[in-house]
Amino acid sequence: MDNGxxxxxxxxxxxxxxxxxxxxxxxxxxxxxxxxxxxxVGIKKNxxxxxxxxxxxxxxxxxxxxxxVVTGTAIGLxxxxxxxxxxxxxxxxxxxxxxxxxxxxxxxxxxxxxYLYTWDRFENxxxxxxxxxxxxxxxxxxxxxxxxxxxxxxxxQGFDVVNGQLVNIKPVLAMLNPAMPTKxxxxxxxxxxxxxxxxxxxxxxxxxxGSVHIYYKKALFLYxxxxxxxxxxxxxxxxxxAKYLVEYQxxxxxxxxxxxxxxxxxxxxxxxxxxxEEVKYAIxxxxxxxxxxxxxxxxxxxxLNEFPKDETPPLYIHYLFDTMVMIGTxxxxxxxxxxxxxxxxxxxxxxxxxxWIIVAGGPLSIIALEAGWWLAEVxxxxxxxxxxxxxxxxxxxxxxxxxxxxxxxxxxxxxxxGSVVVLLRMFRKNPIEKxxxxxxxxxxxxxx
Amino acid sequence: MNLEILGxxxxxxxxxxxxxxxxxxxxxxxxxxxxxxxxxxHILTHIIQRxxxxxxxxxxxxxxxxxxxxxxxxxxxxxxxxxxxxxxASIGIILLSIRGSYYAFESYGSRGHKGYSFMYGVAxxxxxxxxxxVLTISEGGFIxxxxxxxxxxxxxxxxxxxxxxxxxxxxxAVLYISAVFLTWYANKANDVGATNLLRKYALIWAIPLVIAxxxxxVELRRxxxxxxxxxxxxxxxxxxxxxxxxxxxxxIWQRKNYGMxxxxxxxxxxxxxxxxxxxxxxxxxxxxxxxxxxxxxxxMAIALVIAFIAGFCLLIPSLYLVxxxxxxxxxxxxxxxxxxx
Numbered sequence: 001m002d003n004g005x006x007x008x009x010x011x012x013x014x015x016x017x018x019x020x021x022x023x024x025x026x027x028x029x030x031x032x033x034x035x036x037x038x039x040x041v042g043i044k045k046n047x048x049x050x051x052x053x054x055x056x057x058x059x060x061x062x063x064x065x066x067x068x069v070v071t072g073t074a075i076g077l078x079x080x081x082x083x084x085x086x087x088x089x090x091x092x093x094x095x096x097x098x099x100x101x102x103x104x105x106x107x108x109x110x111x112x113x114x115y116l117y118t119w120d121r122f123e124n125x126x127x128x129x130x131x132x133x134x135x136x137x138x139x140x141x142x143x144x145x146x147x148x149x150x151x152x153x154x155x156x157q158g159f160d161v162v163n164g165q166l167v168n169i170k171p172v173l174a175m176l177n178p179a180m181p182t183k184x185x186x187x188x189x190x191x192x193x194x195x196x197x198x199x200x201x202x203x204x205x206x207x208x209x210g211s212v213h214i215y216y217k218k219a220l221f222l223y224x225x226x227x228x229x230x231x232x233x234x235x236x237x238x239x240x241x242a243k244y245l246v247e248y249q250x251x252x253x254x255x256x257x258x259x260x261x262x263x264x265x266x267x268x269x270x271x272x273x274x275x276x277e278e279v280k281y282a283i284x285x286x287x288x289x290x291x292x293x294x295x296x297x298x299x300x301x302x303x304l305n306e307f308p309k310d311e312t313p314p315l316y317i318h319y320l321f322d323t324m325v326m327i328g329t330x331x332x333x334x335x336x337x338x339x340x341x342x343x344x345x346x347x348x349x350x351x352x353x354x355x356w357i358i359v360a361g362g363p364l365s366i367i368a369l370e371a372g373w374w375l376a377e378v379x380x381x382x383x384x385x386x387x388x389x390x391x392x393x394x395x396x397x398x399x400x401x402x403x404x405x406x407x408x409x410x411x412x413x414x415x416x417x418g419s420v421v422v423l424l425r426m427f428r429k430n431p432i433e434k435x436x437x438x439x440x441x442x443x444x445x446x447x448x
Numbered sequence: 449m450n451l452e453i454l455g456x457x458x459x460x461x462x463x464x465x466x467x468x469x470x471x472x473x474x475x476x477x478x479x480x481x482x483x484x485x486x487x488x489x490h491i492l493t494h495i496i497q498r499x500x501x502x503x504x505x506x507x508x509x510x511x512x513x514x515x516x517x518x519x520x521x522x523x524x525x526x527x528x529x530x531x532x533x534x535x536x537a538s539i540g541i542i543l544l545s546i547r548g549s550y551y552a553f554e555s556y557g558s559r560g561h562k563g564y565s566f567m568y569g570v571a572x573x574x575x576x577x578x579x580x581x582v583l584t585i586s587e588g589g590f591i592x593x594x595x596x597x598x599x600x601x602x603x604x605x606x607x608x609x610x611x612x613x614x615x616x617x618x619x620x621a622v623l624y625i626s627a628v629f630l631t632w633y634a635n636k637a638n639d640v641g642a643t644n645l646l647r648k649y650a651l652i653w654a655i656p657l658v659i660a661x662x663x664x665x666v667e668l669r670r671x672x673x674x675x676x677x678x679x680x681x682x683x684x685x686x687x688x689x690x691x692x693x694x695x696x697x698x699x700i701w702q703r704k705n706y707g708m709x710x711x712x713x714x715x716x717x718x719x720x721x722x723x724x725x726x727x728x729x730x731x732x733x734x735x736x737x738x739x740x741x742x743x744x745x746x747x748m749a750i751a752l753v754i755a756f757i758a759g760f761c762l763l764i765p766s767l768y769l770v771x772x773x774x775x776x777x778x779x780x781x782x783x784x785x786x787x788x789x
Contacts, residue, residue, distance in 0.1 A: 066552030069505055070545035073512055080519055081537055084530030091523030092744050096751045099520045103759035106509045110766040113502040114773060117780075134766075171751040397597040398534040411542050415549055422553050 007392050009401035010082040013408060015377075017075045019370060020412045024068035024419075026369055029143045029188070030195025031061050032108075032136040034223065039129045041222065049215045050222075051125055052435065054132075057199070060423055062116060067419050072105075074408070082401065086384050086394035089166070093159050094152045096171040101145035108138025140188060147187045151179035154376075154386050155248055161388075178248055182241040183376075189237055190372065193230035194365040197331060199223040201362025204355045206432075215432050221342060224358070228335040234328055239292070246293040246301070249386070252379035254304040255313045256321040257289055258282075266290045266301040271322055274315055313381040320375040327368035331361060451749045452739045455521035458756060459514055460725045466510035467721065468625060468714060473507050474572035475626020476500055477547065479649065481569020484562060491641045495634045497554075498783055502774050504551045506767075508544070520752055524742035528733050532591055532600035533582065540578040543571040576618035584611045587672045588734030598736075610667040617660035621717070624653040628696065628713045632706040637781045647700055654697050672734060678727035685723035692716035 035054045042050030080087045111134040158174030159166045200223035203216045245253040258269050258279050266289040272282025287297035304312055341349040380386055384394045476496045483492040519526050550568045590605045591598050605611055627650035634642035669676040692712045699709040730738045
């Protein structure tokens with residue numbers, strides 16, 4: 001049976017869908033929390049600007065959530081359409097979190113609908129806050145459950161294989177697999193971090209474009225603070241993830257680090273290019289890989305040469321690893337300077353060049369996010385179900401995957417352009433100055 | 449009742465939920481586009497948008513729930529249906545995406561974009577067609593095994609009269625359900641113009657519905673005699689459904705008690721839908737796949753049932769809240785407040 005083409009196109013289509021989906025999904029997980037915090041700060045400080053911030057964010061959020069929902073539906077179905085053999089096997093063990101994810105999604109959808117369409121029905125802002133809590137919880141929980149499915153693919157457990165049959169299935173044990181804590185933690189905090197930096201970038205951009213309203217300064221400071229907190233959390237959990245890899249998936253870390261020979265006191269390689277097994281132009285940090293892997297500078301780190309050649313991932317994942325880590329580190333340092341400088345009233349953080357970097361921070365965070373997912377996914381090649389099923393055995397045998405790839409490319413193009421155009425138009429037509437003026441007009445109208 | 453039956457009943461119930469609220473959604477899109485094209489937009493658009501905007505995402509979840517649940521309870525369906533449905537399901541996803549994004553884009557972005565409303569309306573008719581293909585395939589005869597892999601006979605599928613009678617039924621049912629619901633909703637909003645127009649649509653679409661049902665009975669008798677025989681066994685369920693249908697049409701004709709008409713409409717489709725489902729038993733894909741040989745292991749089945757009950761305890765009160773706020777709140781329906789963020 002030769003389905004090489006179908007395997008290739010299935011991989012490309014899955015990658016395309018996921019790469020597109022995670023941008024909207026990450027915003028979908030992070031932004032509800034950001035809206036909730038803005039609403040909460042607004043109530044606590046009795047400051048209407050934060051309430052307006054929550055309201056305006058929610059309006060933009062509808063657009064991203066719509067694209068997130070439809071692309072999420074797409075990947076949900078594509079799992080069965082493109083990888084039927086995988087779903088047939090894994091469905092026996094991992095259906096539970098998939099099922100629970102739909103409940104979380106349901107829960108979020110219900111309260112998001114209520115929140116969006118009951119605005120101004122309640123006088124009390126606390127009721128709006130109460131509606132936001134299930135939205136934020138539902139959004140984060142669906143990320144938790146779907147990440148558990150992904151963690152299971154990396155560290156399958158909760159079943160035995162007897163004569164090719166899966167027996168002794170323990171659904172809860174499958175969910176609590178060793179990859180789960182670090183994966184779930186990392187996904188959640190990076191979603192919050194990315195959302196915070198994207199929102200900070202928007203605020204900084206408005207200020208650069210000449211908006212002098214205090215609203216943007218408040219938003220900028222709030223989201224840079226949150227960004228700092230979540231990027232530090234990302235670093236900590238990222239470190240745990242590396243230690244997890246050493247224990248359970250050493251070939252992924254070895255490939256990401258271009259670490260070929262098993263050795264003690266292993267150096268960390270930053271940047272560089274590779275030609276065969278020869279690494280050029282890399283910065284070597286002595287002992288750093290041993291520290292990263294075992295918190296011990298002389299500990300032994302398993303090299304890539306210890307693994308069969310057909311079971312190691314492609315070496316280009318090193319570039320992805322570098323991209324992710326560099327951006328993450330940069331964002332921590334940068335947001336720390338901003339927050340510290342703001343408290344100390346340093347002048348340069350209000351300069352234009354500094355604000356342009358904040359603007360760049362939004363897209364950079366998204367690039368880091370993509371790089372991180374590609375690293376995690378390509379890093380477990382050739383397995384779809386680590387040590388149990390290879391990608392090539394999981395794919396569909398249909399001959400029409402290439403045509404579907406073209407169709408979905410067009411769809412994502414339309415959705416991507418459409419969402420950006422609608423968002424831009426929405427906020428350009430109704431800048432904050434206008435909205436505040438309108439609200440005041442409404443108030444005095446109501447008062448008369 | 450064993451776990452297999454419980455599992456499929458739950459899934460069938462959710463599919464039924466999707467059929468009803470999805471139909472309202474698809475049909476509304478079509479009526480909206482039609483009213484734009486015929487210059488009657490002012491009559492319908494407000495009513496349609498007021499109902500649909502808060503619930504479009506919930507509608508979508510019913511479908512997601514159904515297919516995730518199916519693969520969960522019956523993993524083998526992924527093997528048979530996953531491989532063969534690549535093309536029709538992908539087209540379905542693309543149509544769903546156009547519709548899903550439409551609400552958000554339309555409500556907050558470019559209000560009244562004609563091209564998009566048109567695409568949206570057309571998608572609403574194509575979707576039931578694309579999705580109902582699954583029902584045709586499940587009757588058997590279109591999937592064969594080649595080298596141990598299932599292959600779909602596209603030519604056979606597209607030239608089969610059964611396919612087309614199911615497609616006609618799906619579209620007619622969508623427009624009929626939607627028109628009855630919106631008649632009730634418009635009447636509740638005291639919108640006489642919209643009520644009259646939608647009442648007319650409801651009566652018009654009742655006719656092809658009846659014709660399609662008879663057509664399917666004839667085709668199924670030829671295509672899958674086993675299934676037909678089992679349908680005859682539960683004839684009384686279909687008769688109840690038919691009686692409910694007649695009373696619904698009569699009530700709408702008489703312009704009275706639209707609430708009762710809506711209830712009977714749901715009852716009519718519930719009886720027909722479950723009678724169809726019961727007579728399909730025990731096959732998920734005739735004759736390759738039965739309920740029993742595709743069922744997941746016991747441990748997973750129990751876990752799924754527990755998750756389902758827990759999830760349901762969360763959903764029922766939440767859904768009740770939605771109904772209370774958007775379906776039974778007079779001020780909201782009449783548009784006295786423009787509440788959205």
